[in-house]
Amino acid sequence: MTLEPVISLSDVVKSYGDLTVLHGVDLQVRRGELAAIVGPSGSGKSTLLNLIGTLDRATSGTIRVAGQDVGVLDDQQLSALRARHLGFIFQQYHLAPGHSALDNVADGMLYAGLPQRERRKRAAIALERVGLGHRARHRPYELSGGEKQRVAVARAVVGEPDLILADEPTGALDTKSGESVMGVLRDLNADGATIVIITHDQEIAASLPRQVRVRDGEIVDDRGPVIAA
Amino acid sequence: MSDVSLHPARLGPRDVLRVGAVGLRTRPVRVFLSALGIAIGIATMVAVVGISTSSKADLMAELDRLGTDMLTVEAGAPLNGGDGAPKLPKEAVAMVSRIGPVHKVSAIALLKDTTIRRNELVPPERNGGINVMATDPDLLGAVSGGMAHGRWFTSATAAYPTVVLGASAATRLGASPGELVWIGEDRFTVIGVMRPLELAVDLDTAALVGWGAAEKRLSFDGHPTRLYERSNDEAVASVRAVLTRTVNPQAPETVQVSRPSDALTAKEAASGSLTGLMLGLGAVALLVGGVGVANTMVISVLERRQEIGLRRSMGATRGQIRIQFLTEALLLSGLGGAVGALLGALATFGFAAVQGWPAVVPAWALGGGLGATVVIGMAAGLYPAVRASRLSPTEALGSG
Ligand SMILES: Nc1ncnc2c1ncn2[C@@H]1O[C@H](COP(=O)(O)OP(=O)(O)OP(=O)(O)O)[C@@H](O)[C@H]1O
Numbered sequence A: 001m002t003l004e005p006v007i008s009l010s011d012v013v014k015s016y017g018d019l020t021v022l023h024g025v026d027l028q029v030r031r032g033e034l035a036a037i038v039g040p041s042g043s044g045k046s047t048l049l050n051l052i053g054t055l056d057r058a059t060s061g062t063i064r065v066a067g068q069d070v071g072v073l074d075d076q077q078l079s080a081l082r083a084r085h086l087g088f089i090f091q092q093y094h095l096a097p098g099h100s101a102l103d104n105v106a107d108g109m110l111y112a113g114l115p116q117r118e119r120r121k122r123a124a125i126a127l128e129r130v131g132l133g134h135r136a137r138h139r140p141y142e143l144s145g146g147e148k149q150r151v152a153v154a155r156a157v158v159g160e161p162d163l164i165l166a167d168e169p170t171g172a173l174d175t176k177s178g179e180s181v182m183g184v185l186r187d188l189n190a191d192g193a194t195i196v197i198i199t200h201d202q203e204i205a206a207s208l209p210r211q212v213r214v215r216d217g218e219i220v221d222d223r224g225p226v227i228a229a
Numbered sequence B: 001m002s003d004v005s006l007h008p009a010r011l012g013p014r015d016v017l018r019v020g021a022v023g024l025r026t027r028p029v030r031v032f033l034s035a036l037g038i039a040i041g042i043a044t045m046v047a048v049v050g051i052s053t054s055s056k057a058d059l060m061a062e063l064d065r066l067g068t069d070m071l072t073v074e075a076g077a078p079l080n081g082g083d084g085a086p087k088l089p090k091e092a093v094a095m096v097s098r099i100g101p102v103h104k105v106s107a108i109a110l111l112k113d114t115t116i117r118r119n120e121l122v123p124p125e126r127n128g129g130i131n132v133m134a135t136d137p138d139l140l141g142a143v144s145g146g147m148a149h150g151r152w153f154t155s156a157t158a159a160y161p162t163v164v165l166g167a168s169a170a171t172r173l174g175a176s177p178g179e180l181v182w183i184g185e186d187r188f189t190v191i192g193v194m195r196p197l198e199l200a201v202d203l204d205t206a207a208l209v210g211w212g213a214a215e216k217r218l219s220f221d222g223h224p225t226r227l228y229e230r231s232n233d234e235a236v237a238s239v240r241a242v243l244t245r246t247v248n249p250q251a252p253e254t255v256q257v258s259r260p261s262d263a264l265t266a267k268e269a270a271s272g273s274l275t276g277l278m279l280g281l282g283a284v285a286l287l288v289g290g291v292g293v294a295n296t297m298v299i300s301v302l303e304r305r306q307e308i309g310l311r312r313s314m315g316a317t318r319g320q321i322r323i324q325f326l327t328e329a330l331l332l333s334g335l336g337g338a339v340g341a342l343l344g345a346l347a348t349f350g351f352a353a354v355q356g357w358p359a360v361v362p363a364w365a366l367g368g369g370l371g372a373t374v375v376i377g378m379a380a381g382l383y384p385a386v387r388a389s390r391l392s393p394t395e396a397l398g399s400g
């Protein structure tokens, strides 16, 4: 185990024109953590997660993800970083409608350069891990919301990324389905995955080992067992 | 951890195709409609080229069969309004047969005021556009003719009141071999009916009588109206050069020589302008089809922003997004092109079969058509693909 954190932000600022939505954020997340990002609507949670996920660039400050200073990487290198080291889960599941659950999951490794047969093999394992092994041949329209989101989770983890980023993964689900998705994420974390989850659900947030609270573009509270080094 | 290799993986050709086909599989109706324009354009062009090539092949085969070695000789317009219509000399056939390379020569003479009727009750004015002509037994060979029914003249029957009818003349007259018809005020026996003649079309409406019989019974003066001459193919030009002087040494300028096969070739050349017009229409259809594909692709990119965002989050590079949509456009137009080429080829085969032509679809037309679809697909897909690739991941994902 290396000592370097999976995520390390220092003095990160993000502005859209005159509007500054993140004011000098510092954050570290270590390998194996399961952290919640909470805060009011519009406080900058998604913006923060997108910066960590290299989907957007910071206006200033340094962001290191999986050991890389992402500020100095070009689009190609960022793409490769996302393909091999990051997994995303969104509120909307973004499943390809015409494809089976298995192929949707297999697509999670498409850009990592594995042959299709290998992708499918690993996709089958990932579906088992989220408890949907028996739904592999089903199309998205044949699945419930919770099942769809678990397929999306499987797609995010199929490549065994260093870091899983989830933006309100239970936001569109009822409590029970939300529970099942959270259960899956907890299991993955127990197996060693590092996971950061944005959530509005106080109960879910409270149940996670660490809560990072964002307000008006600043981290106002950071509770949990792991203290930034 | 720090040995992260940060080179994006390349997608294999199969994955490129698979990803490029994603958009097509989910919207089959739109795919069908936008491929249709391309298909129509390509089908038109392939069919136009195929049909004109087939017709040309048929003409070539026909010219091959009929030969391009025939020259005809006629008396031209009189010089400075001389004494009536100039006539070919009586001995013209004999003169021409003395030219070395000539191996067949024969003549006809139009008997202007002679009519042919089914029986004596039909008034002479109603001759049905049939011309009575005198000829000799060598004519059939000289015009590569053949008999549909009955027999051609022998030197014996040519002296008697017998008549051979051209194909149309026989139908108009309603006469068949063995029956009697009235020519002038005499009864002639029909001994044969000819097949249609491509190189001597006016013989189709002719009633032919023997030279001797015409002189004896129809007061024919013995001057031929037209000579048919055959020589070796290579000798046609040299024969042509000496023909007028040979036929009429006194007034060669009153003799006109022509080559009937030229008329067929000219007819084909005239239909070439129509081919050009149809090709133009096909090109317009192709252009419209290309615009249709571009339109479909622009809409596809707009509708699939979230998919683009997701793919970017999964590690797709800008280039891979660009390739995905370019591939989709290429598949779309390629599909239209393939279907169009097939339809065009089928149309050619169908049309050629109906016309009795050999069906020819030139490989260059198929290749050119498919090549055109590739170019169109590229052109139509480039702008949407570049737009898709320029989309920032967060913008794309946040657009739902
Ligand atoms: N592309 C953009 N251009 C301008 N302003 C933006 C852009 N994206 C986000 N913002 C602004 O940044 C602020 C933070 O947005 P963000 O989406 O990070 O909030 P959030 O905490 O995720 O809210 P929610 O809980 O509602 O999802 C908001 O005020 C938003 O309007």
Ligand SMILES: [Mg+2]
Residues within 6 Å of the ligand: A045, A046, A047, A167
């Ligand atoms: Mg948000």
